[in-house]
Amino acid sequence: MATVRKAVPRRLVRLASLRAVSTSSADTFPKQVKIVEVGPRDGLQNEKSIVPTAVKIRLIDMLSEAGLPVVEATSFVSPKWVPQMADHTEVLKGIQKFPGINYPVLTPNLKGFEAAVAAGAKEVSVFVAVSELFTKKNINCSIDESFQRLDMIVKAARATNTAVRGYVSCVLGCPYEGKMSPAKVAEVSKKLYSMGCYEISLGDTIGVGTPGIMKDMLSAVMQEVPVSALAVHCHDTYGQALANTLMALQGVNLQKLLEAGHFICQVLNRKTSSKVAQACSKL
Template sequence: MNSQASLPKKVKIVEVGPRDGLQNEKETISAEVKIELVDRLSRAGFSNVEAASFVSPKWVPQMATSTEVMARITRLPGTIYSALTPNMQGFEAALAAKADEVVIFGSASEAFSQKNINCSIAESIARFEPVAKAAKANGLRLRGSISTAFGCPYQGEVPLTAVADVVRRMRDLGCDEIDIADTIGVSTARKTQEVMLAASREFPLQQLSGHFHDTYGQALANIYASLEVGVQIFHSSVSGLGGCPYAKGATGNVATEDVLYLLHGLGIETGIDLDQVVDAGQFISQQLGRKGSSRAGNAIAAKRLG
């Protein structure tokens, strides 16, 4: 175990609740609620908020209001507002909506790629070439997201070489940041370190991010394990928004409040106000008519009530 002194002094949190967290909600959420959520998160101090997704509303109906959301949020200087762009049509919409960063996505698992987007990994990366070129030509940040990097619901184990290969392909497209995602939340601490180190041999560690799901309750342990090897960017979702479609009833994204409680307890700087994030989490949970799944968020909210 490395000493605490070797942990990063500062960490960037990418808040993915408004996009990744809400996209699978069955009930339609109004643009007003999404705008309010993004604005609350901006005010809490996040330097990067994933706010929209320009995929076909046929596939993700919840994201049909993305253009309106991007037009009406209160943008704070220095905050990056990201949008998911699966193709050139999505990119054009993101560009028109003044996204600061576009996100392209691939998989480290061939089986997942085929089931999820009906093509091979190589084909999926090739599809993103024009999007990547256009992003660079228009001066936008480009982020690559690699799903099932720690395990796949269809093929099980995902070799380290497969992860490194997709990282290399994303790097060659010109990505500024690459997310290594545990889509089904199966990783454990040592495995997490192996995957992150394998990825870092192809791309600068400072620009790699950990995107952990909490399906098996391992997300915080995996974040700590990532900190130990020098990862400085993590994704999380306010109030633990977002289920895991491959594990019935399971939680999805790790809750932002829990991550902040851990990081602040370690003396790691985030620039984010935990109390304001708890407020945002309580707000969106009330809008959805259910209790949030953040342990820290719920504990802090309960403590306030005395």
């Protein structure tokens, strides 16, 4: 996904209950959700300075130690387009594979998928966008053409028993086309789910969403895709990510998560924008 980033690590949260998105009562929040940590891939991919492979491996291992169930490790994309991910094979082979933790990788095309599987990937992520213009500028094709590419990946994944997750970009707004229609988001999500993606991540790529817009979009998508197969990916461009993300955290070691965030911020020579990390540093 193209990103407008505010901080790393990044997290993607899976919805676990219809009631959680249809009411404001805390008593009806889901007791448990799945957190998909995407910092090593989505958080680092647009960094101008190349992060050493050893640092990426250490970051992923630290996130694993924090108890996160899924850590998206890297992207098998051409180094020509994303130089930061040129060491994808070394990263995937170099990380510790903690029992019970999944390490999916992003694969934009069949060539990337084949390289990922050869490197040991057991799960891959694919992506499409709701906006035609965003798709054209991001991957130089139409939405229909992007689905044709994904169809090849999904078929290859089925043949190799590889799980596939799907990302949908620009679900609440596009930098070129503005607000997106919930019906169009539902249409694209349904098609992605029907192809064989076991989970669909709905991404507010430029962080323009509000809770009301998020609810309208989710209501439309849930008419076409089971809520158990949905996830949300919120960017904090306008400080709305937490408001847009209805979640409960269970099983994650907060101290170790803070340590991982501190580690990568030191490497990148920047201050954290995590409110929790800022508060804890004052204690």
